[in-house]
Structures are given as structure tokens and as C-alpha cells.
Amino acid sequence: MSKKIRLMPSGKEVAVAEGDTVLSALERHGYFLPNNCRAGACGECKTKVCGGEFDQGFILDMALSKADRENGHGLMCMAKPTSEVLEIEWETENNLPKLFPPQENVSHIVTEKRMVTGNIVKLRLRSIAKPIRFWPGQYVTLGNNNDIPARPYSIANIPNSDGEIILYITKMESGTTSVWAHDTLSLGDRVTLNGPYGTFIGDAAADTPVLCLASGSGLAPITSLASAALLRGGFRNKASVLFSARTKEDLFENGLFSFLDAKFRNFKYNYTLTREDNPGGLTGRIPDILDKVYPDLSGHSLYIAGSPEFVDACVAKAKRLGAKDELIHCEGFHAQQS
Ligand code: FES
Secondary structure, three states, X not given: OOEEEEEEOOOXXXXXXXXXXXXXXXXXXXXXXXXXXXXXXXXXXXXXEEEOOEEOOOOOHHHOOHHHHHOOEEEOOOOEEOOOEEEXXXXXXXXXXXXXXXXXXXXXXXXXXXXXXXXXXXXXXEEOOOXXXXXXXXXXXXXXXXXXXXXXXXXXXXXXXOOEEEXXXXXXXXXXXXXXXXXXXXXXXXXXXXXXXXXXXXXXXXOOOEEEEEEHHHHHHHHHHHHHHHHOOOOOOOEEEEEEEOOHHHOOOHHHHHHHHHHOOOEEEEXXXXXXXXXXXXXXXXXXXXXXXXXXXXXXXXXXXXXXXXXXXXXXXXXXXXXXXXXXXXXOOHHHOX
């Protein structure tokens, strides 16, 4: 009997191969389910089962309480479907993954602080409380729960069990929070995060070609989205990231993207410089050169992140090249990142 997992409420179906757990079947089809131990011990992959039967396998009681079991939850890293169809709660009505409830005032310690360009600082933050669970592409707000107002910054890393969050923060001279992050914050300081927020998530399991466009610290959510999708089986069609920087000094995450480019045949990373020559490479603003690199965007899923002006100009150009509204995902809240 061939088995399948049905994702509710969208009704999308995923085939289950012999021996698959629910988690491994989902991942082979590009669906990312948060997980940690993959051995029934941490509870991270807990999911509500709406219909059908499954063998839960050996798991620890502390990872799935009696109440959870009675409410129909299971641990998908160990669960194997035993009925022809297993229905699990997966998405909201509009096909977004089920979002995690935001947490408030979660204390983190600054474990790394490093300038990656002339005006973008990288902060690596480690939770001293329960880690914030998030989907790639989402953002948190950063402040100190005192005199520094909380401002939104996209998470640049992929979800992990250590509760680490990486942020890239552009210094805005007139803004309290970004100036504090650049000039005052030190290693070992305590900061406060709220979140996750945002719906810049899209569908990593979509089988359309994917094009991600970013400028400045807009590369942060694109880094999280693209690495999560590629490393976990998503972006099954062709996928590319095109990054816009003023000069070579303004490039960052080049190492990670070069790695992804080398490892995944379907993935291409490229950049364009807007204020410097780029021998053998691209120069000019993305909206001005997009048609030369991607003349036909009909059928593409687009992820665009950067300043509101950058996002608007890219969306307008992409639409002229055939991109469809429903496949364009944007993140342009940089105006609030003071
Ligand atoms: S990933 Fe830890 S219980 Fe499933």
C-alpha cells in the first residue's frame, strides 16, 4: 500500500517512501519542519495529527506529554504512517506554514560582534531562555527593554537548537537602536528580542524556478531563506540569488553563498556593483539590469528584500518581465530600522 501525508488545510500531498518517518518524507519534498534531536527526545518536531494512523516509535515521555498525545499530537521525527493517508496540521488557510507564536522580552547575550562592511555589523546572539522558534525569512525586534527602542531586524541564520540568532544591522546615523548596536553594544552584553514576526516565508517546496533579489542588509532574510531551502531539500527547480552592493567592500556572506553555489548544481549566486567597476561581472542597479540577466520571469517565484525603494523598483521591473503577483514575496521594512 503506497502511503502519503496530506498537509492540512491546503490538502497538498507528499508521498511516503518505505521506511520514511513523517519528518524525512516532508524533507525529501522540500518541506521544512523544525527539529533538533531527530530521536524523539526534545519535542521540537511536535505536530498535530488530524487524521489517519501512525506508529509513534520509541520516544521519551518528557518530549510528548500525556496531554499532547490526547490532543492528537505526535513527534514527526519518529512517527511512521501506518494508514494510507496521514493528515497533519501544516499550514494556515492561505498556505503559509503555521507560524510560531511570538515570544516577548527574550534575553540574549551578544556572543559575536563584527563589522562585515563599512556600515553593517553582524551580531550573533545566544538565548539564555527558551530559544525563539522561527521560520527562515522572519524577523525579530531588538532593544534593551530600557532606553533603547525595539526595532525590527531580519534573522539571517537558519533555525537551530542552540537558540542562536544572527542579525545584520545597518548603521543609520539618526537612529537610536542601530547606533547603539554599532557603537555601544559589546560582547557579553544582554539584549532583548521579541518575535518572531513577519510572513516573508513563501513556499520553499514550490517547484517553480526561484529568484532572490537583495540589497544591503536585505541579504539577511535571503541568506536564511536560501540556505534553509537548499540545505533541507527545498528549491528543487533552478534557484538564484542576485545581490546588489555599492562596491566590493559592501559584499558580505560571500563565503556562504559561494559554498551553496559550489554544492548545489541548481543554485547560482551572483552580485552586481552599483558604484564600482566589476570586471567580468555585473554592474548597475538590479532594476536596470534585470532584463539582461533574467529576460523572462513568468513562472518564477521571487523573494525581494532591501529598502522600500529597492523593493518597489524590483517588483515593478519583475512584473514587466512577466512575474506574477502571487509569486512575488517582499520584505521592505528597512525604513523602521532606525
Ligand atoms: S526532533 Fe526531537 S523529538 Fe523530534
